[in-house]
Amino acid sequence: MPGGWKRSTETDGEKLSYEPRTEESGHAELPHSPAGTPRSWDGRQSGSGDTAPHYIPEQPRRSLDEVVLPDTVRQRVELALDLVAHHTLLYDTWGLRSIDPHRRGTALNLYGPSGTGKSLCAEALAHRLGRPVINVDYAQIESKYVGDTPKNIVRCFEAAREHGAVLVFDEADSILGSRLSRVSQSADHAVNVSRAVMLQQLDRCEGLVVFTTNFPRNYDAAFVRRILTHVQFELPDLETLHRLWEQLLPEALPVDPGLDRHALARESAGLAGGDLVNVITGAAAVAARRGGESGVVTAVDLTAEIESARRARDEVGHSPEPGTPAEDTVRRLSQAEVPGSLGPSL
Known part of the structure; x- marks a missing residue:
């Protein structure tokens, strides 16, 4: 587990969490990521006795003034910031909650070609808001152990809530892909469960969640509706x-x-x-x-x-062709990864 942290367990043995050690133990209250660490995550997948993943907030290093964007894109980014900064005014004072009663936080989607500054902008948004950032990607959530992927999703939202951090999901199309309508194996069911848990966590989240993707067409429609603002990043003029x-x-x-x-x-x-x-x-x-x-x-x-x-x-490389079924873009666990499997069929 991360240095300077202790493990706490529930009596039912199901829920695992990590709490900072106090000064009494001789350790600093919060761990700090090494300079240049690209991901706010430490630990390994749970199962087989491995440490469960833990998501560590980092201070954003880049400001929005350092992000070079076309004017049209910057205007949409500034609008997204307004939605966060004036959330209480909009929903409570001006009564938008009457027409949107279930929205507690703000979810943004930054999409467009690779290299156009989406991830950098997500970090800069946190900098502008004066909040730490927790970066999460597909590899930090996906697990071959049944039930661990949904637990990992819950853990990263809990970490963001605990630290008041902006939660950023890179390569979000892998996480927000369409639910599978033809469930033929346990891995398909696991995909649908993970999508359902993500939807539930988005509904409960009161902070800011930012998704970035090169493949926005892969998103499930239910996620598209829950994301308040979609900002298209274009190739620079x-x-x-x-x-x-x-x-x-x-x-x-x-x-x-x-x-x-x-x-x-x-x-x-x-x-x-x-x-x-x-x-x-x-x-x-x-x-x-x-x-x-x-x-x-x-x-x-x-x-x-x-x-x-x-x-x-x-x-080199290509994007999915328009109209490609979302099911064809979702990673499925191999038969060898499914618990109880005897390995690849011959």
Whole structure:
């Protein structure tokens, strides 16, 4: 279990939780993630005596001012913040609860192509609100042990409530996928149970939950209705690309003094901010290999990496085709993973 925490158990042996050790025990009250730790999670899947997962809040490191977005996207993000900041005014003072009586918290969905800043924006939302953030992805929730996946879902919501944290689910299409209408094995039933528990936790949650996804079409309709605002992240336009080039090139990076950011923006049309990070990193490596007086990043270096990034977008990987049944995009447990199974059928 995480250092500085103690395990507490219910008498029925079913519910497990973790509580911070007090100062009397000689440990700090709250654990701190190491600098640069990308995920707010520690521990292993429960079952077979392993420690159950625990979700640790982190302080967001990036502010919304550091996130470069097209104006249309930023306006939607600001609206999402208004929904959180003025929730009491909207629902209690202005009476929106009369038409939406069951909504306690706010759920947001950030969707769009990879590399457009969804996860970064989710962290920046927590920063703006002055709250810690708990990042959760599919691997931290899914378990091969029957009943553990729903328990993991409940645990992360409990952790967010305890610490007043913003709960962020990356790759949310894996978690919010459609329930299966044709249940043919125990694994199918487990998928439906997990979806039902997630719906229940969303209804009970009084804080902010942010989902990010590259595949929004995979969401179950019941989740779409419970999410208050959906913000589409778009590939950057020419003006946004120029701002990205201005911000992403580190001051310490040796670059050709005549580097034209406007030309780079035109050259990189169709790429996302995440692509530009890879472009700059690759070009910097080329310059480092040359070394000496030639060890500066040039327009030629960047243009070559831009073309490489564009080829990768075109030739490597693909999104599901429109109309692909959601059931075909949901991971099913293999027969060997189903408890009681004798392994793959011959």
